[in-house]
Amino acid sequence: MIFTLIRLELFKTYAKWRTYIGFITVGAVIPLIMWLMSYAGDNMMNAQTRSLQNDFFITGNLFNGWTISQFIMNSLWLHVPILISLVAGDQLSGEATAGTFRLVLIRPVSRLKFLNAKYLTTLLYTASLVICIAVLSIGFGLWLFGSGDLLSVESDGITILPEHVLWIRFLLAYTLAIWSMFVIASLSFFISSFVENAIGPIVITIVIIFISLIITNLPIDAVAAYKPYFFTTYFTVWKEAFNSTIDWSKIFYSCAMLGINNIFFYTATVIIFRRKDILS
Amino acid sequence: MSEIILQTENLSKQYKQRWAVRNVNLEVRRGDVFGFLGPNGAGKSTTIRMILSLIKPAEGTVELFGHNLFREREKALQNVAGIVEKPDFYLYLSAHRNMEIAGAMTLGKKPEKKKILETLASVGLEERAEDKVKTFSHGMKQRLGIAQALLCEPQLILLDEPTNGLDPQGMKEVRELIAMLSGKRGITVFLSSHLLHEVEQVATRMAIINNGRMIVQGSVDEILHASINTMFFDVEPKKKALSVLQKLNCVTAPTLTNEGITAQVAKKDIPKCIAALGSARCKIYTVRPKQSLEEYFLAVTNNEEQHR
Numbered sequence: 110m111i112f113t114l115i116r117l118e119l120f121k122t123y124a125k126w127r128t129y130i131g132f133i134t135v136g137a138v139i140p141l142i143m144w145l146m147s148y149a150g151d152n153m154m155n156a157q158t159r160s161l162q163n164d165f166f167i168t169g170n171l172f173n174g175w176t177i178s179q180f181i182m183n184s185l186w187l188h189v190p191i192l193i194s195l196v197a198g199d200q201l202s203g204e205a206t207a208g209t210f211r212l213v214l215i216r217p218v219s220r221l222k223f224l225n226a227k228y229l230t231t232l233l234y235t236a237s238l239v240i241c242i243a244v245l246s247i248g249f250g251l252w253l254f255g256s257g258d259l260l261s262v263e264s265d266g267i268t269i270l271p272e273h274v275l276w277i278r279f280l281l282a283y284t285l286a287i288w289s290m291f292v293i294a295s296l297s298f299f300i301s302s303f304v305e306n307a308i309g310p311i312v313i314t315i316v317i318i319f320i321s322l323i324i325t326n327l328p329i330d331a332v333a334a335y336k337p338y339f340f341t342t343y344f345t346v347w348k349e350a351f352n353s354t355i356d357w358s359k360i361f362y363s364c365a366m367l368g369i370n371n372i373f374f375y376t377a378t379v380i381i382f383r384r385k386d387i388l389s
Numbered sequence: 390m391s392e393i394i395l396q397t398e399n400l401s402k403q404y405k406q407r408w409a410v411r412n413v414n415l416e417v418r419r420g421d422v423f424g425f426l427g428p429n430g431a432g433k434s435t436t437i438r439m440i441l442s443l444i445k446p447a448e449g450t451v452e453l454f455g456h457n458l459f460r461e462r463e464k465a466l467q468n469v470a471g472i473v474e475k476p477d478f479y480l481y482l483s484a485h486r487n488m489e490i491a492g493a494m495t496l497g498k499k500p501e502k503k504k505i506l507e508t509l510a511s512v513g514l515e516e517r518a519e520d521k522v523k524t525f526s527h528g529m530k531q532r533l534g535i536a537q538a539l540l541c542e543p544q545l546i547l548l549d550e551p552t553n554g555l556d557p558q559g560m561k562e563v564r565e566l567i568a569m570l571s572g573k574r575g576i577t578v579f580l581s582s583h584l585l586h587e588v589e590q591v592a593t594r595m596a597i598i599n600n601g602r603m604i605v606q607g608s609v610d611e612i613l614h615a616s617i618n619t620m621f622f623d624v625e626p627k628k629k630a631l632s633v634l635q636k637l638n639c640v641t642a643p644t645l646t647n648e649g650i651t652a653q654v655a656k657k658d659i660p661k662c663i664a665a666l667g668s669a670r671c672k673i674y675t676v677r678p679k680q681s682l683e684e685y686f687l688a689v690t691n692n693e694e695q696h697r
């Protein structure tokens with residue numbers, strides 16, 4: 110039964126126009142960034158490496174597809190949550206607004222199964238959007254700018270990652286990015302369980318992300334003790350994939366904390382949704 | 390007596406301090422067309438939503454086909470379908486796709502395309518099967534609602550105010566459809582309405598609810614005739630007929646009016662009255678209850694209001 114429900118939810122989600130807003134946006138923005146980079150990218154790279162050029166002799170193609178792809182990841186990771194909440198925030202509230210809960214929740218299917226199918230669909234959409242960004246940015250990047258080593262800026266210096274490890278590093282980075290974005294999807298999904306319109310979850314999700322980001326980036330000792338409780342503290346775990354040495358314990362810890370957030374939001378959604386009276 | 394397929398026991402729902410439904414005990418038997426009658430805001434939709442598990446009751450139980458709705462939800466709802474208030478669909482999908490979703494959620498697998506098209510044809514929507522529902526009129530959505538309810542061949546259908554917003558032709562079609570469901574397909578129909586004549590025309594059994602409380606339940610005949618025994622005789626010549634009726638012991642307070650004669654007569658004694666009038670060569674045009682279901686409904690709901 111659960112597979113039938115997932116199939117139905119996937120069909121419903123991907124039959125909606127709003128689902129494609131995210132794909133169209135990244136499909137337009139990524140080529141635009143590439144096009145702009147093809148004009149101004151060299152200058153940007155020279156500016157970044159000017160101080161290095163005084164001490165080092167740099168050869169090869171540092172301004173390559175991998176660099177562009179990492180640049181896009183750095184640029185878009187704050188915007189992708191908006192695109193995710195467009196769909197995740199509509200999953201339950203959209204049914205409430207349309208009145209279709211009255212069509213589906215009178216069927217001999219438990220609310221938990223229905224919710225599980227919707228949640229898995231939301232996660233699949235989230236993953237598919239991040240994968241789309243990965244394919245477009247790496248694919249277009251390598252096609253237009255070629256391959257090469259990656260110049261990666263760390264907190265304590267600059268690392269040049271050799272070309273042959275980059276496939277694995279990017280695979281890890283995008284996998285971690287998907288895991289981070291699952292928290293956004295779970296948060297939006299949770300909010301959509303107690304509101305009756307689709308705009309509310311989107312706005313509330315974005316507000317929560319921005320407030321959390323502001324708090325977790327404040328260089329104030331008074332908030333330091335609270336930072337571990339904000340999911341945004343672990344949000345940039347994907348950046349660990351570009352360090353010279355991968356700190357697996359940090360990655361596992363961050364992933365576990367993000368996972369706990371997912372579990373918390375989903376459990377709260379289940380509790381609310383199972384008790385919810387369908388009055389719309 | 391036929392099997393009880395829907396039973397509620399002390400079903401209640403409270404919103405803050407107000408009881409929307411209080412201690413409703415319903416019994417619907419297999420084969421009934423059960424009219425659930427009440428004015429707007431009486432608690433009909435809340436009761437139906439509780440029966441279909443859209444709303445959690447504050448108290449009480451619902452049993453469907455012998456299964457407790459809250460403990461064995463999937464078994465309880467397996468043979469049940471319904472339309473709650475107006476039928477809503479995924480407007481961005483076609484009628485066919487909407488039927489597929491509704492069917493798959495009941496059957497656990499995609500229903501056969503042939504079956505979907507046959508069901509759409511039964512409500513006259515086969516030509517519009519692939520059109521998006523957002524292009525449908527209210528009447529078409531109502532028919533699609535009935536089609537999705539029928540798709541999985543339920544044994545019980547709950548219809549919440551099915552003629553709401555329909556024109557007279559649409560209302561007639563729905564009444565005919567209910568008669569067809571009950572007669573040809575043997576489906577038990579639970580029909581809520583605030584339109585008294587609608588229930589009077591199609592229901593075999595009924596319950597009346599007002600202010601969240603059930604006032605009466607029984608067969609339409611019982612309710613009308615057990616408590617309503619004022620009969621109207623359209624008969625000629627009136628004076629002769631009046632004297633005939635006055636002589637009968639089973640007739641109380643016969644009164645001559647401009648239209649005919651009214652008198653208190655038990656249902657079982659009506660043939661005796663007709664025979665006596667016939668023997669006296671009176672021409673009998675009509676004998677009918679003086680009080681319609683509508684009058685009865687208004688009387689009991691007003692009476693209930695006065696006792697509150």
